[in-house]
Amino acid sequence: MKAAVIGIDADDTLWHSETLFSVTHERFAELLADHADPDELGRRMYETERRNLRLFGYGAKGFTLSMIETALEVTDGQLPGAHVQAILDLGKALLDHPVNLLDGVRGAIEALADRRLVLVTKGDLFHQESKVAGSGLGELFERIEIVSEKDEATYRKVVANLGIEPEQFLMVGNALRSDVLPVVAIGGRAVHVPYEVDWAHEVVPDGDLPTERWWRLDSLAGLPALLEQIER
Amino acid sequence: MKAAVIGIDADDTLWHSETLFSVTHERFAELLADHADPDELGRRMYETERRNLRLFGYGAKGFTLSMIETALEVTDGQLPGAHVQAILDLGKALLDHPVNLLDGVRGAIEALADRRLVLVTKGDLFHQESKVAGSGLGELFERIEIVSEKDEATYRKVVANLGIEPEQFLMVGNALRSDVLPVVAIGGRAVHVPYEVDWAHEVVPDGDLPTERWWRLDSLAGLPALLEQIER
Numbered sequence: 001m002k003a004a005v006i007g008i009d010a011d012d013t014l015w016h017s018e019t020l021f022s023v024t025h026e027r028f029a030e031l032l033a034d035h036a037d038p039d040e041l042g043r044r045m046y047e048t049e050r051r052n053l054r055l056f057g058y059g060a061k062g063f064t065l066s067m068i069e070t071a072l073e074v075t076d077g078q079l080p081g082a083h084v085q086a087i088l089d090l091g092k093a094l095l096d097h098p099v100n101l102l103d104g105v106r107g108a109i110e111a112l113a114d115r116r117l118v119l120v121t122k123g124d125l126f127h128q129e130s131k132v133a134g135s136g137l138g139e140l141f142e143r144i145e146i147v148s149e150k151d152e153a154t155y156r157k158v159v160a161n162l163g164i165e166p167e168q169f170l171m172v173g174n175a176l177r178s179d180v181l182p183v184v185a186i187g188g189r190a191v192h193v194p195y196e197v198d199w200a201h202e203v204v205p206d207g208d209l210p211t212e213r214w215w216r217l218d219s220l221a222g223l224p225a226l227l228e229q230i231e232r
Numbered sequence: 233m234k235a236a237v238i239g240i241d242a243d244d245t246l247w248h249s250e251t252l253f254s255v256t257h258e259r260f261a262e263l264l265a266d267h268a269d270p271d272e273l274g275r276r277m278y279e280t281e282r283r284n285l286r287l288f289g290y291g292a293k294g295f296t297l298s299m300i301e302t303a304l305e306v307t308d309g310q311l312p313g314a315h316v317q318a319i320l321d322l323g324k325a326l327l328d329h330p331v332n333l334l335d336g337v338r339g340a341i342e343a344l345a346d347r348r349l350v351l352v353t354k355g356d357l358f359h360q361e362s363k364v365a366g367s368g369l370g371e372l373f374e375r376i377e378i379v380s381e382k383d384e385a386t387y388r389k390v391v392a393n394l395g396i397e398p399e400q401f402l403m404v405g406n407a408l409r410s411d412v413l414p415v416v417a418i419g420g421r422a423v424h425v426p427y428e429v430d431w432a433h434e435v436v437p438d439g440d441l442p443t444e445r446w447w448r449l450d451s452l453a454g455l456p457a458l459l460e461q462i463e464r
């Protein structure tokens with residue numbers, strides 16, 4: 001069956017994001033090298049982010065605030081002003097970074113120009129809209145759904161807003177937990193396109209994977225061909 | 233003519249927001265009293281926010297990052313770690329603050345339960361959704377449109393997504409520039425309910441006000457009666 005609407009994730013599916021966060025992490029670790037070894041700093045940062053998720057949600061602004069908080073922790077509050085400024089600058093560089101599309105993305109999306117495409121993305125509204133604008137792909141999407149969580153309830157709402165049934169929806173993205181599991185659970189289909197860097201919050205044990213209605217691709221470039229196959 | 237859909241702004245229309253930011257501003261000024269007088273700090277903070285708007289958009293997380301940046305500026309980078317922590321805590325308190333509805337709001341919204349109500353709000357998606365949940369009013373709204381700018385293009389999109397014409401849309405909010413002017417400009421109607429504190433970014437000279445299709449109320453409590461009058 002042909003999907004009525006194809007949902008596509010943004011960060012790490014259309015363009016690089018996690019690699020930018022990784023580079024930022026490295027710079028952050030160099031900055032605090034005198035106070036914590038990189039692994040320890042990584043653990044503390046992960047804890048800070050987890051603790052702040054309820055208040056900050058996802059995105060580069062919350063990430064920057066969590067870096068500052070973690071830096072205060074590992075320096076016992078003796079964080080020099082120049083370091084605070086350096087962390088602010090790292091955060092701004094993340095927000096201001098040009099959008100780099102993943103290989104094969106432009107061709108794949110353009111090949112699907114006759115389909116109803118919807119961008120479904122988590123994170124900070126303002127930053128996501130900037131990235132969509134910077135990607136040059138905005139025109140090819142019928143709409144942009146920026147959601148605060150990618151769970152079953154959210155996908156039910158997205159699908160209802162599109163005026164279709166879950167069975168008519170196919171979601172494409174790099175995150176099993178956010179783009180595949182909840183969509184398959186509500187009766188839709190999904191395509192997993194793993195990104196080069198895994199995000200610790202998103203790892204799923206193999207035993208928890210659904211047994212049908214989802215596929216895996218090495219690159220978004222393979223999407224048009226896969227759709228031809230599975231929609232016959 | 234009866235409006236098909238009533239759009240309602242959130243911050244400072246349904247619940248207090250600017251007063252919380254004002255209190256935060258005061259605490260921020262006390263914290264830096266040794267380095268800048270409150271007026272000077274206010275000017276510097278306004279400049280920082282304006283400069284960062286392109287990257288941060290609206291909302292409490294960007295506001296917190298701008299406070300830290302301004303504090304670094306007025307202390308020539310000699311900002312003690314304890315002050316950074318205090319500013320982080322101010323920002324978290326803003327994000328974690330319980331939702332306080334304005335007087336008469338619950339009654340007015342409940343009186344309009346048989347109308348199609350849509351929340352149209354600017355700012356941080358994650359924080360706005362938390363506030364909608366905390367308000368207890370979420371169920372009374374058909375949908376929540378969180379937008380990054382409230383301009384004519386945005387309202388055209390919102391109205392199109394609702395499947396109606398601009399003439400069938402009526403917007404209610406405290407901000408002339410965001411809730412009234414663009415809606416009237418695209419052919420809709422608007423009700424201005426001023427909040428007790430004006431926001432410097434939103435002030436509009438009287439000469440720029442439209443001459444028809446908008447009304448002013450002292451309180452949202454008067455909305456059901458006004459609608460009865462103007463929709464006859």
